[in-house]
Amino acid sequence: MGYVTFVDETTTGERETGPRLEVAQERLTVRELIGRRVREEIAAGRRRRKDPEGQTELVLKAFAANGFLLLVGERQLTELDEEVDLTADTEVTFLKLIPLVGG
Structure with a gap:
């Protein structure tokens, strides 16, 4: 069993640590990781x-x-x-892409 720490980051260097979830599985798909993040955000309001x-x-x-x-x-x-x-403490970064001006 380990933990997944979600981090929000932008291409401008802004970084915010999000929720830390306990995970029993050793492997998860990207789809499952995203789903867990969304459910955690809903639960936390x-x-x-x-x-x-x-x-x-x-x-x-x-x-x-x-x-x-x-x-x-x-x-x-x-x-x-x-x-x-997933290791004992995996960090998953959601890197928000910011569009170029005029693009």
């Missing part, structure tokens, strides 16, 4: 809607449309069904 499935679907679509990058350590995850090996 950081998301307005109380529909975890609908919220998760929106975030999965944003990931697929390159609205943000997902990094585990130095490794970028690109596929929803890609599996992540």
Whole structure:
């Protein structure tokens, strides 16, 4: 059993540590990681809607449309069904991409 710490970061260098979740599994897919993050935000009241499935679907679509990058350590995850090996304390970074001015 280990912990996953979610971190929000922007390309301008802003960084905020988010929730830390206890995880019993040694491996999770990107889809499962995103789902757990969304459910945690809803439970903590950081998301307005109380529909975890609908919220998760929106975030999965944003990931697929390159609205943000997902990094585990130095490794970028690109596929929803890609599996992540979890260690005792894994850091998962949600890197929000900021569009260029005029682009």
